[in-house]
Amino acid sequence: MPVARNTPPEKRRVRTGCVACRQRRRKCDEKKPQCASCQSRKVVCKYVITPDPRSGTYTEITSATNSPAAISSWDSYFDTELPEVSQRDIALLRQFRYRTAPWLEAGDPNSKFGVAMMRMAQEHELIRILLTELASSHLLGRFSKPHTQEAQTRLKACPELEYVADALIHLTEILCAGPLAWRQFRFQHGTCTAVEELLRTLIQQLSRIASILTSTPPATESSFFLLRPEPGSEGNSVLLSAYNWALYHLTSCLHFVYRSSAAATEAARASSSSPGAILMPGDPPDWQTLWLRIQSWYDARPVEFQSLVDVGSIERSQIDPMNAASFPIHLFSSAIAVQAATFHHTTALLLLHHKPRLFSIPGRRQHLTSANWHARTIAGIITSNEFPEQWDPIVIASALHIAKDITHSAQQQAMLACLQNITTQAGIPLGEEEQQLRGIWAAANLVESSLSC
Known part of the structure; x- marks a missing residue:
């Protein structure tokens, strides 16, 4: 015989509570339209609608019990996997954590942006909505305003999240616009919280990218x-x-x-x-x-x-005669090494392009004083390595910067293939930039052909 328990009525578990309380295995007070638990946690409160067995005739009850609709209703009634967050949101949060956030963190090896934002998403539904919209825009390559307008409406009830929400909304708007629109990103720095510091670091990245692409001073x-040393980073x-x-x-x-x-x-x-x-x-x-x-x-x-493998352009053409581009090969052991090397050669290239006239460069390594050598080295670095996380925004800007001056058709095709690889691995649309490059190359060919006539 079953054991009788003297459990107080207010602590007895029921099977008529809301879905959220049943999933969390918590006592539900069954208040409608929202129970106290869901109201305090600011989540949607839903109840499973079941027919009242005390109403209706015997024939109606029997036919309803044997119908497929009733069986489906009871299955969902006892389903313990009904999530508070939709499966779509879960998939988009995974997209943010494992694809969008790593790319945004690429310029800061010590960044905790992704982890911090996921924690905020657990505490604030507004942040969760904004993160799913950001991930959706990154995944699909287009921006959807209705969801962001919903977030702006919710923002009125959470003024303390204004700065973070504003940054995420603007980041979502420009992420799919491509590198040329990244200069429009603005973020009004508010209180000095950890999350806002992470966003500020990201903004500094976009500032340098815009400077490289538009030939203007960075902010x-x-x-x-x-x-700036951080705990746990001594190693x-x-x-x-x-x-x-x-x-x-x-x-x-x-x-x-x-x-x-x-x-x-x-x-x-x-x-x-x-x-x-x-x-x-x-x-x-x-x-x-x-x-x-x-x-x-x-x-x-x-x-x-330092690079693991260095193969110059001449040696590359001998090793791989089928590769008409003949960019040098520079293989590195990590994505951060790829980024640091690209930063250095981009700096040297910009300085050489702005070298004072009649100035003699000190040093005996003549190849280091060649702007063309640094440009070809950047091209070799970005086409030789295949780390998905190497596509730091500055690396992308450097690739676009050197591509404008490439004149060899095979090398132009190699750079276009590199841009397509960036879109595939990083999810950054570069269609507009590709069209601009084609226009620049076509204009250069017209000038060259007119001079040769």
């Missing part, structure tokens, strides 16, 4: 990228320091060559873990100082940032 201060401090110094040199170069009107950058802090960079306070006083800094970084870079 980013160079000193922003100096290493990678040397690599992070070298990475941040590469970003620092690139940002200083962008300010220098495009003559920023902003205030002078903060004094560069001496760092015992820096890769032997020549440190001078304030903005670089001249072109030569910047050049010496990047060459010192290149000579003292960690072994993890």
